[in-house]
Amino acid sequence: MGALDGILVADFSRVLAGPIATMTLGDLGADVVKVERPGAGDDTRAWGPPFAADGRSTYFLSVNRNKRGLRLDLGTADGQREALRLAQAADVLVENFAPGTMERFGLGYGQIDNPRLVYASVTGFGRQHHSPGYDFLVQAVGGLMSITGDPDGAPTKVGVALVDVLAGQQLTAGVLAALYARERNGRGQRVEVDLLSSLLAGLVNQASAHLNAGVVPQRMGNRHPSIAPYETLRASDGDFALAVGNDRQFAELSTVLGLAGDDRFATNAGRVAHRGALLEAIEAVTLRQPKAHWIEALTGAGVPCGPVNTVAEGIALAQRLGLAPVVEVDGARSVASPIRLSETPVTYRLPPP
Known part of the structure; x- marks a missing residue:
C-alpha cells in the first residue's frame, strides 16, 4: 500500500510542471486520472524527436507514468459534465491552464461541489496575469539566464526546463500539506504555485546576495560566487x-x-x-x-x-552505485523516483497512458 493509497487525483495538467507533480503523487500510490483532449492529447505527445522505438515522444514518457487516461473534449457540454463528475469525486485536482480557462469550463475553484477537494494550480506569473508561462521565458525574465554561462558569453538557459521542475516540486509539497491539513479539519483548499516565484525561490544564495548585500550576481561560468576552488x-x-x-x-x-x-x-x-x-x-x-x-x-x-559526465554516464554512475535509477513499465523506461520510504515505498504500476 502506497502512502497516498485511496487518493484520487484529477489531472487536467499538461506539458511538464503539472504532470511531474501528478506523476510524483502517482508514484506515492495515488490513483491519477489524466484528462486529455481528443485527437491530440498533451502537447508533449508531439514533441520530438527523439521518439521511442514505438513512436511515442520521449518527453511525454518522462513525466506521465502511474496514470490512467481519460479522453474528454472540455469544449463540449458532455465533456464538461464528465469532467465535473470526476472533479466532484476527486481528492485532488491539478491544472495548469491559463488563468480563467477552468472557470470557462465550469471547473474553477468554487464551481465544484466538493468541499474536501484540494484544488492545485500552476500559472506562469500568478492568477491575475494571463501571459503564457513558458520555462525558457521565465528563466530569462526571472534572472536565471543572467547568472548562467561564461562571463564573456551570452546569457544561457539551463539545459533542462528547470523552472517547470522546481514548480512541480513546489506544487507537490503544497498538495501534500493541504491533504495533511484536511486530515485535521476535513476541508480542502486552494494550492497555487507560479513559475516566476518558484524560480526566485530557487535562486537561494544568489537572491540572498542581492537582498542582503546589494550584490547583483553575474555569470561566472563554472565558478561559485562564495567558495573557491x-x-x-x-x-x-x-x-x-x-x-x-x-x-x-x-x-x-x-x-x-x-x-x-x-x-x-x-x-x-x-x-x-x-x-x-x-x-x-x-x-x-x-x-x-x-x-x-x-x-x-x-x-x-x-x-x-x-x-x-554525459547524461548516459551519469545514469551509468548511479547504476554502479546501486541506486537503481531506471524503471521500466510495459516497455516505457523512465528515471526512478528519488524518494525512498521505508514503510510505504513508491511503486511503478502503470505506463504513460
Missing part, C-alpha cells in the same frame, strides 16, 4: 570538477598537489578574493597529469571531485 579544472587531457567546501578539504588538496603554503589561501574568504591566483597555482600542477590521475588521488584524500 569550486569549479572545473584543466588536466592534461581535459576538464574535471572540483568542489572544495571547507578549509580541511583545501588542506588535503594542497597536500596532494604539493602546493606551497600561501597566506592568501588560508581561508575561504581569502581564496575567493584571490581566486585568479589560486586557479593559476592549482592548474600549474593539474595540467601535468590526466584527469583520471587527479580524480583518483583527490578522491582518495577525501577531496570531492569527479569527471564531467
Whole structure:
C-alpha cells in the first residue's frame, strides 16, 4: 500500500510542471486520472524527436507514468459534465491552464461541489496575469539566464526546463500539506504555485546576495560566487570538477598537489578574493597529469571531485552505485523516483497512458 493509497487525483495538467507533480503523487500510490483532449492529447505527445522505438515522444514518457487516461473534449457540454463528475469525486485536482480557462469550463475553484477537494494550480506569473508561462521565458525574465554561462558569453538557459521542475516540486509539497491539513479539519483548499516565484525561490544564495548585500550576481561560468576552488579544472587531457567546501578539504588538496603554503589561501574568504591566483597555482600542477590521475588521488584524500559526465554516464554512475535509477513499465523506461520510504515505498504500476 502506497502512502497516498485511496487518493484520487484529477489531472487536467499538461506539458511538464503539472504532470511531474501528478506523476510524483502517482508514484506515492495515488490513483491519477489524466484528462486529455481528443485527437491530440498533451502537447508533449508531439514533441520530438527523439521518439521511442514505438513512436511515442520521449518527453511525454518522462513525466506521465502511474496514470490512467481519460479522453474528454472540455469544449463540449458532455465533456464538461464528465469532467465535473470526476472533479466532484476527486481528492485532488491539478491544472495548469491559463488563468480563467477552468472557470470557462465550469471547473474553477468554487464551481465544484466538493468541499474536501484540494484544488492545485500552476500559472506562469500568478492568477491575475494571463501571459503564457513558458520555462525558457521565465528563466530569462526571472534572472536565471543572467547568472548562467561564461562571463564573456551570452546569457544561457539551463539545459533542462528547470523552472517547470522546481514548480512541480513546489506544487507537490503544497498538495501534500493541504491533504495533511484536511486530515485535521476535513476541508480542502486552494494550492497555487507560479513559475516566476518558484524560480526566485530557487535562486537561494544568489537572491540572498542581492537582498542582503546589494550584490547583483553575474555569470561566472563554472565558478561559485562564495567558495573557491569550486569549479572545473584543466588536466592534461581535459576538464574535471572540483568542489572544495571547507578549509580541511583545501588542506588535503594542497597536500596532494604539493602546493606551497600561501597566506592568501588560508581561508575561504581569502581564496575567493584571490581566486585568479589560486586557479593559476592549482592548474600549474593539474595540467601535468590526466584527469583520471587527479580524480583518483583527490578522491582518495577525501577531496570531492569527479569527471564531467554525459547524461548516459551519469545514469551509468548511479547504476554502479546501486541506486537503481531506471524503471521500466510495459516497455516505457523512465528515471526512478528519488524518494525512498521505508514503510510505504513508491511503486511503478502503470505506463504513460
